[in-house]
Amino acid sequence: MLVALAGGFGGPRLIAGLLDVLPPPEITVIGNTGDDLVRHGLHISPDLDSVVYRLAGALNPELGWGLAGETWRVMDALERYRGENWFRLGDADLATHLYRTQRLADGATLSEVTGEIARAWGLELRVVPMSDDPVGTKVTVDGEGELPFQDYFVRLHHSVPVSAVRFDGADIARPAPGLVDTIAAASRIVIGPSNPIVSIGPILSIAGIRTAIAARRRDVVAVSPIVGGSALKGPAEHLLRELGHEASVVGVARYYADLAGCLVIDEVDADLAPRVEAEGVRCVVTKTVMADRDLAASLARVVVEARA
Amino acid sequence: MLVALAGGFGGPRLIAGLLDVLPPPEITVIGNTGDDLVRHGLHISPDLDSVVYRLAGALNPELGWGLAGETWRVMDALERYRGENWFRLGDADLATHLYRTQRLADGATLSEVTGEIARAWGLELRVVPMSDDPVGTKVTVDGEGELPFQDYFVRLHHSVPVSAVRFDGADIARPAPGLVDTIAAASRIVIGPSNPIVSIGPILSIAGIRTAIAARRRDVVAVSPIVGGSALKGPAEHLLRELGHEASVVGVARYYADLAGCLVIDEVDADLAPRVEAEGVRCVVTKTVMADRDLAASLARVVVEARA
Numbered sequence: 001m002l003v004a005l006a007g008g009f010g011g012p013r014l015i016a017g018l019l020d021v022l023p024p025p026e027i028t029v030i031g032n033t034g035d036d037l038v039r040h041g042l043h044i045s046p047d048l049d050s051v052v053y054r055l056a057g058a059l060n061p062e063l064g065w066g067l068a069g070e071t072w073r074v075m076d077a078l079e080r081y082r083g084e085n086w087f088r089l090g091d092a093d094l095a096t097h098l099y100r101t102q103r104l105a106d107g108a109t110l111s112e113v114t115g116e117i118a119r120a121w122g123l124e125l126r127v128v129p130m131s132d133d134p135v136g137t138k139v140t141v142d143g144e145g146e147l148p149f150q151d152y153f154v155r156l157h158h159s160v161p162v163s164a165v166r167f168d169g170a171d172i173a174r175p176a177p178g179l180v181d182t183i184a185a186a187s188r189i190v191i192g193p194s195n196p197i198v199s200i201g202p203i204l205s206i207a208g209i210r211t212a213i214a215a216r217r218r219d220v221v222a223v224s225p226i227v228g229g230s231a232l233k234g235p236a237e238h239l240l241r242e243l244g245h246e247a248s249v250v251g252v253a254r255y256y257a258d259l260a261g262c263l264v265i266d267e268v269d270a271d272l273a274p275r276v277e278a279e280g281v282r283c284v285v286t287k288t289v290m291a292d293r294d295l296a297a298s299l300a301r302v303v304v305e306a307r308a
Numbered sequence: 309m310l311v312a313l314a315g316g317f318g319g320p321r322l323i324a325g326l327l328d329v330l331p332p333p334e335i336t337v338i339g340n341t342g343d344d345l346v347r348h349g350l351h352i353s354p355d356l357d358s359v360v361y362r363l364a365g366a367l368n369p370e371l372g373w374g375l376a377g378e379t380w381r382v383m384d385a386l387e388r389y390r391g392e393n394w395f396r397l398g399d400a401d402l403a404t405h406l407y408r409t410q411r412l413a414d415g416a417t418l419s420e421v422t423g424e425i426a427r428a429w430g431l432e433l434r435v436v437p438m439s440d441d442p443v444g445t446k447v448t449v450d451g452e453g454e455l456p457f458q459d460y461f462v463r464l465h466h467s468v469p470v471s472a473v474r475f476d477g478a479d480i481a482r483p484a485p486g487l488v489d490t491i492a493a494a495s496r497i498v499i500g501p502s503n504p505i506v507s508i509g510p511i512l513s514i515a516g517i518r519t520a521i522a523a524r525r526r527d528v529v530a531v532s533p534i535v536g537g538s539a540l541k542g543p544a545e546h547l548l549r550e551l552g553h554e555a556s557v558v559g560v561a562r563y564y565a566d567l568a569g570c571l572v573i574d575e576v577d578a579d580l581a582p583r584v585e586a587e588g589v590r591c592v593v594t595k596t597v598m599a600d601r602d603l604a605a606s607l608a609r610v611v612v613e614a615r616a
Contacts (some may be wrong), residue, residue: 041350074381077404096389097387099389102348105349
């Protein structure tokens with residue numbers, strides 16, 4: 001059994017690769033819910049949906065989120081009422097949010113609904129939110145103060161300096177049911193190449209999950225989302241630097257040092273391998289840029305075989 | 309100034325006729341919110357929307373509700389998750405519910421949002437919900453017990469015998485702000501040809517509105533939704549009979565006798581005019597079936613000129 005932590009971008013790509021290497025029922029994905037939001041009364045879980053849509057082969061390739069072949073009838077009609085609308089949701093994507101919201105109102109947990117959605121898309125692996133309790137990623141931005149994550153990420157295009165990130169509710173949020181046991185029983189735990197601060201950070205902000213992973217450090221493999229000093233997508237590089245980390249594979253090794261016994265880095269960073277190992281983290285060098293499915297499967301094979 | 313009470317079907321047709329007879333800013337429509345519901349987390353106000361859509365010339369002519377030229381992308385996508393779905397909402401219609409739900413979450417009242425929606429559709433008359441407080445029409449159905457209105461109306465196609473109708477919350481609901489003053493100041497109050505029990509009934513279930521209308525009885529004109537002993541659309545005939553009323557213009561006259569000084573009935577019921585007047589209600593006989601816009605305007609002219 002393998003457990004993988006994933007945000008919305010690099011993480012799901014790696015999991016797609018893992019599906020080519022392991023039987024799907026042997027994989028559990030822990031998804032980030034720190035950027036969940038309620039908008040128009042709908043409970044939206046962007047990262048969980050990105051995992052499901054990508055693994056179902058339905059992710060919108062142009063946007064990198066939402067569904068392929070999407071239409072925008074509802075959002076276009078909404079313009080009659082509201083000119084400014086920076087958070088656009090496609091019609092088919094909205095159906096997911098309508099379903100989730102109705103099920104939660106009916107008393108289902110987010111874990112249950114996420115499982116239902118994954119199965120409805122034909123997935124055989126387990127997709128689990130980090131918690132059924134709300135945890136909200138809050139980003140302190142120069143000039144605007146503390147904002148909900150989507151305000152920073154979508155409205156401000158994550159292009160503004162950040163002075164702090166906080167996970168509201170993490171102190172009382174419990175790991176999703178069964179998650180701690182799953183981590184304890186896993187043969188391997190993978191921290192995907194997602195943003196360490198705002199994609200993996202919220203998952204690790206739940207003490208029960210962090211402790212369970214730290215207890216398995218020898219079997220935990222992280223994949224660096226930083227390649228050649230920058231992130232392939234999103235604000236990981238800026239956030240690491242602005243919050244006092246080194247924006248390099250060494251910074252990532254240090255960030256995960258108490259959790260991951262092994263860090264997989266890209267060949268372009270091979271010269272930094274000694275500095276990674278100096279952090280007490282075994283370093284594996286390979287191709288980590290998952291430009292196609294074969295490369296994702298190759299990386300997945302390395303991740304499954306790597307040993308601390 | 310004219311005030312009109314309207315449900316979702318006949319009432320809005322008459323108001324469309326009134327718009328051809330009076331300057332729109334002189335008209336206030338009181339809409340029924342007894343069949344409002346929350347579904348998928350969205351606040352849906354079917355009757356208010358039917359009023360706005362019809363007056364904007366945007367009502368779906370085949371369905372008699374929702375928007376013309378509608379698409380069903382979201383509902384079609386929802387079928388992936390949920391096979392059975394008896395309450396279908398079109399894509400453009402959903403935008404109205406998304407907007408309303410967001411504004412209510414922002415702290416706006418239903419009156420404010422309804423005004424915004426009406427203006428967004430270019431309407432110059434005032435459309436006001438009966439109350440900003442929740443009132444839920446509950447229908448007791450043989451074998452199923454008490455159901456929310458839409459369960460009875462949409463899921464069961466209003467085809468089952470009803471033993472009771474109740475307006476949950478009406479005892480504490482306040483009339484929408486300004487409504488009692490508007491009724492007191494109106495030169496004419498019109499009870500449209502909507503279902504007396506479940507369209508007009510919820511409006512009258514709010515004591516402040518009922519009292520304000522009763523105080524103006526001489527200036528209140530009702531239009532019978534029963535023509536030749538049956539309703540043109542919907543379950544008015546059955547409901548009247550099942551709840552102990554006569555399903556005729558005489559039954560309607562009796563139902564509104566303490567509120568309306570005048571009842572407009574159709575020519576096919578001319579022979580019943582003496583029985584209507586025997587209830588202490590002045591009876592006006594004219595064509596009431598609004599098959600086209602000219603007939604609606606003619607009926608509107610009769611309604612505006614009728615005197616108790």
